[in-house]
Amino acid sequence: MTQVTLKPEDINLNDPEIFERNQAHQVFDYLRNNEPIHWNPEGERNVGYWNITKYEDVMFISRNPELFISSKGITSFYPKDESELDEQMSGNGKMLITMDPPRHVRLRRLVNKGFTPRAVNAMEDHIREITNQVLDDVAKKGRCDFVLDVASQLPLAVICGMMGLEKKDWPYMFELTNKVLGQGDPEYQTDAPEELRGTPEGARIAGQMGTMQMFGFFAQQLQDRKEHRKDDLISLLVDSEVDGQHLTDEDILWFCFLLILAGNETTRNAISGGLLALSEHPDQRQQLQNDMSMLPTAIEEILRWVSPVTHMARVATQDVEIRGTTIKEGQRVVMWYPSVNRDEDIFPNPHTFDITRQPNDHLAFGIGEHFCLGAGFARLELKVMFEELFRRFPDIEKDGEPERLRSTFIGGIKHMPVKFTPEA
Ligand code: HEM
Numbered sequence: 001m002t003q004v005t006l007k008p009e010d011i012n013l014n015d016p017e018i019f020e021r022n023q024a025h026q027v028f029d030y031l032r033n034n035e036p037i038h039w040n041p042e043g044e045r046n047v048g049y050w051n052i053t054k055y056e057d058v059m060f061i062s063r064n065p066e067l068f069i070s071s072k073g074i075t076s077f078y079p080k081d082e083s084e085l086d087e088q089m090s091g092n093g094k095m096l097i098t099m100d101p102p103r104h105v106r107l108r109r110l111v112n113k114g115f116t117p118r119a120v121n122a123m124e125d126h127i128r129e130i131t132n133q134v135l136d137d138v139a140k141k142g143r144c145d146f147v148l149d150v151a152s153q154l155p156l157a158v159i160c161g162m163m164g165l166e167k168k169d170w171p172y173m174f175e176l177t178n179k180v181l182g183q184g185d186p187e188y189q190t191d192a193p194e195e196l197r198g199t200p201e202g203a204r205i206a207g208q209m210g211t212m213q214m215f216g217f218f219a220q221q222l223q224d225r226k227e228h229r230k231d232d233l234i235s236l237l238v239d240s241e242v243d244g245q246h247l248t249d250e251d252i253l254w255f256c257f258l259l260i261l262a263g264n265e266t267t268r269n270a271i272s273g274g275l276l277a278l279s280e281h282p283d284q285r286q287q288l289q290n291d292m293s294m295l296p297t298a299i300e301e302i303l304r305w306v307s308p309v310t311h312m313a314r315v316a317t318q319d320v321e322i323r324g325t326t327i328k329e330g331q332r333v334v335m336w337y338p339s340v341n342r343d344e345d346i347f348p349n350p351h352t353f354d355i356t357r358q359p360n361d362h363l364a365f366g367i368g369e370h371f372c373l374g375a376g377f378a379r380l381e382l383k384v385m386f387e388e389l390f391r392r393f394p395d396i397e398k399d400g401e402p403e404r405l406r407s408t409f410i411g412g413i414k415h416m417p418v419k420f421t422p423e424a
Pocket residue numbers: 062096097098108159258259262263264266267270307308309312364365366367368369370371372373374375377378
């Protein structure tokens with residue numbers, strides 16, 4: 001990691017290259033210790049915001065959804081010129097994750113059924129079967145791109161399966177997820193003219209096209225389920241009611257949009273980031289492979305270490321003072337999970353990767369009203385993947401440097417070459 005010299009006035013977390021170059025922890029360490037509530041300057045197109053880097057402050061903000069709302073957007077980006085906000089394309093206030101109480105509570109109660117511990121446990125055999133199919137496809141090769149061939153395939157299959165999507169459509173969902181959540185990365189800006197790739201305009205085009213294509217796809221799926229119900233989440237939503245009223249088509253489409261994004265991109269990065277962390281800490285990896293009963297605590301440490309979702313934003317509904325700084329009504333706060341998960345006031349030796357760490361109350365899944373709905377599925381997918389991966393390929397190792405995603409929102413790895421002894 002290259003050392004960067006920091007001055008508070010130079011810190012600008014709008015810059016995705018900080019994350020792509022894996023330098024964010026240097027910035028976060030500095031902020032936690034010097035300016036835990038730090039004003040991030042506005043960008044060319046977006047408003048300024050408060051960077052929140054301490055654990056207790058993220059707990060406070062997340063647990064007070066009436067003081068800090070989600071319906072004005074959950075990312076650090078918000079346009080200075082509000083006329084830039086395309087009402088139809090903006091999901092603000094329309095998805096579970098961007099809704100405020102009381103509607104959030106009612107909708108969440110409705111969908112919770114599909115995500116209870118019982119529902120999750122019932123999927124274990126199925127998840128193991130998918131995992132082994134994924135591993136079968138690379139078993140004889142001895143090398144692969146771990147992200148494309150393995151880490152992305154399990155979460156994609158699980159969420160697409162829950163939504164009743166046909167297998168032929170899964171690669172398309174992978175492509176669209178990358179466009180929407182990886183819109184800042186030139187690799188996914190395939191809809192933008194060559195000269196715009198790598199620019200904010202290239203990102204805007206990728207995000208917009210990805211969103212429109214996703215809506216086009218799910219509109220067809222919705223039509224199909226209205227005509228022929230299946231045993232899947234989309235059919236469940238068609239028949240559901242909140243406050244005695246059926247969900248509208250728009251409600252259902254935004255829910256599909258959220259699930260497909262949340263369900264595959266995050267878990268993919270926890271799996272690949274987990275293998276990377278274990279490869280970079282061979283003593284920890286050896287301990288785990290000698291005794292796989294340590295997997296539950298190892299998974300929590302992977303989640304803390306990787307923090308696959310980098311931030312969530314909220315907007316203050318009134319002036320609120322935190323650590324002597326006044327957050328003014330209408331201002332944006334951005335909660336940085338990789339930072340709070342290495343807060344030295346909470347985690348002893350926070351920069352040590354320790355698979356036996358306990359307690360480990362990381363906030364990788366958020367906390368409070370919006371706590372990740374899919375946390376149980378993500379944990380189960382991680383467990384089954386590492387059990388099967390180390391059973392079948394105990395010597396799997398990195399075979400080149402990983403390529404990171406250019407994003408301030410998702411802590412992603414796009415490619416990671418690996419090698420292992422092929423199965424006979
Ligand atoms: C390691 C994998 C995952 C991570 C790190 C992660 C992280 C998060 C975070 C940080 C939030 C927002 C919390 C907040 O705003 O306070 C969230 C919300 C959410 N996640 Fe996940 N997630 C993961 C996997 C999944 C999966 C597999 C699914 C679906 C199957 C999913 C579905 C959702 C949904 C629907 C929400 C919105 C909940 C609400 O607003 O009430 N996530 N997740």
